Amino acid sequence: MNLPDPNRLIDRLAEQIRPHLHPDSALLGIHTGGVWVMEALVKRLAVDLPCGVLDIAFYRDDFSRIGLHPEVKPSSIPFDVEGRPIVLIDDVLYTGRTIRAAINLVFDYGRPASIRLAVLVDRGGRELPVCPDYLGVKMDLEAGQHISLERDDHGRLRLATKRAAP
Amino acid sequence: MNRNLQLTADGKLHHLLTLDGLPARILTEILDTAESFVSIGDRDVKKVPLLRGKAVFNLFFENSTRTRTTFEIAAKRLSADVFNLNISTSSQNKGETLLDTVANLSAMQADMFVVRHASSGAPHLIARHVAPHISVVNAGDGRCAHPTQGLLDMFTIRHYKGGFHNLRVAIVGDVLHSRVARSQIHALTTLGCPELRVVAPKTLLPRDVESMGVHVHHTMETGIKDCDVIIMLRLQNERMQGDLLPSAGEYYKNWGLTPDKMKLARPDAIVMHPGPMNRGVEIDSDVADGKHSVILPQVTFGIAVRMAVMSMVAGN
Numbered sequence: 001m002n003l004p005d006p007n008r009l010i011d012r013l014a015e016q017i018r019p020h021l022h023p024d025s026a027l028l029g030i031h032t033g034g035v036w037v038m039e040a041l042v043k044r045l046a047v048d049l050p051c052g053v054l055d056i057a058f059y060r061d062d063f064s065r066i067g068l069h070p071e072v073k074p075s076s077i078p079f080d081v082e083g084r085p086i087v088l089i090d091d092v093l094y095t096g097r098t099i100r101a102a103i104n105l106v107f108d109y110g111r112p113a114s115i116r117l118a119v120l121v122d123r124g125g126r127e128l129p130v131c132p133d134y135l136g137v138k139m140d141l142e143a144g145q146h147i148s149l150e151r152d153d154h155g156r157l158r159l160a161t162k163r164a165a166p
Numbered sequence: 167m168n169r170n171l172q173l174t175a176d177g178k179l180h181h182l183l184t185l186d187g188l189p190a191r192i193l194t195e196i197l198d199t200a201e202s203f204v205s206i207g208d209r210d211v212k213k214v215p216l217l218r219g220k221a222v223f224n225l226f227f228e229n230s231t232r233t234r235t236t237f238e239i240a241a242k243r244l245s246a247d248v249f250n251l252n253i254s255t256s257s258q259n260k261g262e263t264l265l266d267t268v269a270n271l272s273a274m275q276a277d278m279f280v281v282r283h284a285s286s287g288a289p290h291l292i293a294r295h296v297a298p299h300i301s302v303v304n305a306g307d308g309r310c311a312h313p314t315q316g317l318l319d320m321f322t323i324r325h326y327k328g329g330f331h332n333l334r335v336a337i338v339g340d341v342l343h344s345r346v347a348r349s350q351i352h353a354l355t356t357l358g359c360p361e362l363r364v365v366a367p368k369t370l371l372p373r374d375v376e377s378m379g380v381h382v383h384h385t386m387e388t389g390i391k392d393c394d395v396i397i398m399l400r401l402q403n404e405r406m407q408g409d410l411l412p413s414a415g416e417y418y419k420n421w422g423l424t425p426d427k428m429k430l431a432r433p434d435a436i437v438m439h440p441g442p443m444n445r446g447v448e449i450d451s452d453v454a455d456g457k458h459s460v461i462l463p464q465v466t467f468g469i470a471v472r473m474a475v476m477s478m479v480a481g482n
Contacts, residue, residue: 055202058214058477067178067481068216070195074202108211 006149006157009120009136010037014044016134017087017118024113025085026050030102031073033091033149036157037120041089052077054088059101081110087134091149093119096130121159123147171293178482181293181302182475184311185352193356197321199474200467206243207469216477217246220277224250225267226305227283232441232465233305233315237280240472246278268292276300278480286310301479309345314475315440316349318468320357322460323395325467326436330357334432336383336390338365338421339399339448342372346440347399355379365389366421369410386420386427393431396458398423398439401448414447424450428458436460 027049029038035053042049057072088102103115118134123141141147147161172181172188179192206212222241226234234250241248253267262270268279278301281289286308293302306312320330327333335354341347341364354362355378364375365383376382383389390396401417411417423437437449437458445451454461 058202058206058216063216063481068199068477072199072202074205076205104215108213109209 001161003147003159003161004137006037006120006136006159007040010040010044010157012136013037013118013120013134014041017041018045020116021045021047021049022085024083025087026052026079026081027087027089028052028054028077028102028106030088030090030098031055031075033120034089036149036151037091037118038089040157041118050079052079054102054105056098056101056105059105061097061101075105077106077109081106081112083111083113086112086115087118088115089118091120092147093117093122093130093132094125096126096128099130100128120149121147171290174482179475179478180482181289181304182313182479183289183293183302183304185313185316185349185356186311188352188356190356190358193317193320193353196317196471196474196478197324199478200317200321200470203243203470203473204467206473207466213243213245215245217241217244217277217480220244220246220480221275222246222248222278222280222476223271223276224248224280224305225253225271225282226251227253227264227281227288228306229254230282230306232468233282233312236465236468237303237305237314237472240469240476241278241280243469244473244477246476264288264291265295268296272297272300278303278476280305282306284308301482303475303479306345309343310348312345312349312440314468314472315346316353317475318464318471319346319350319397319438319440320353321467321471322438322464323436325463326460327394330354330359333359333394334361334363334392335359335395335397336363336365336393337380337397337399338386338389338423340370340401341366341375341399342370343402344399347397350397351378351380363389363393367411386423387430390423390427391430394435396423396431396435396437398437398443398449400440400442401444403444414444418447422446422448422450423453425452425456428453428456431458438464441465 027038029035053076055073055075057069116133119132120136122132122135122138144163150160151157172183174180224234224237238248280303282305288307289302289304304311304313337347363381363383435458439461443449443454
């Protein structure tokens, strides 16, 4: 399969987000791919936006089935969420469960004015009523296929697919 | 049975009974996970939904305020339902056996037992008899182990010192009767602390203490010299009644941590104490409240460490 260049997709996201930025806007990237996208977006938007990092391990809905994720990282929101317009950023949107967890996490820090969702790839397969406000590309992948954003030692981003383990 | 009772078949933590025999990989995983829970204490909503709907029973067959309270706070911050049972005033007095008490609470759909007991091995006994979905966390048993205290001490050391590999650590006081000291020694050895000392009069050291990989010192002058970390142990009042020690005043003079003795340690040394402290016996107030003291941060970190342990054992 021919996969798009993530840098082009991030350009596209930046163009979509820019007109909606507010003086109080802040970005929140979901660990790990969403954080990479956020970092690349901030460079393109060239404004001084507060940024935070979310790890949703404590908010996952499959804890009772698979336990705690072994490499949980601290979430860090170095600004007051209360009353702010938030742009939530992830690399791939699939079932929507990660986004549900991330929204719950944000509300435990305060009540934002709004949350908009930016994703690099919408791969279909939603199980919850979640849809992106800003989108890089929509792709239809089969249930057994896995797509993820990767970053090499030089900070270069690329999309990669593989068959998910059965 | 060879397999470690604490681990699942695939090597994950299911009960926490002792730090003796737990691999460094699991100790580090607990400390790393606790790191993520520390920041939750700074939020508006200090709760995460991980253990929502789970029933955690605090079974305290022996008194404790700090440990029981921090376990309760930890469970509540994980959104569990917490039930505190003060068993010394309850059915054990009516003759019910430990395992019958546990069987009854299991019938009330318990998911986790946090156990403190005056008899060494009581949490192990419970862990061997509960249903597979139930986890047991040892909150202190006899003279055997106090693993969450040992872990929160490791967390505190790592927080202030960055790691364990270049440290000189001294544990000072009643090692003989201390389950805390045992847990600390196991953890520090596993995590690669290169020089671990115990400092105490001969009467307060176990006979086999050197076999645990520690250096024995009988005076503070040699014991805490150039140390990065000084861990003071509580001198239990009842020890004073026996013939192990001359008097509290004599003990303070020789093994109490005073500002003067602190000058022997490294200038950036930290002082720890598991509490409750006997001011003027094992530690001087000027040290307990001074710039080297990290005694209160230990308590705060204890919540995050207990959250990490509870969420890991409940998920495995």
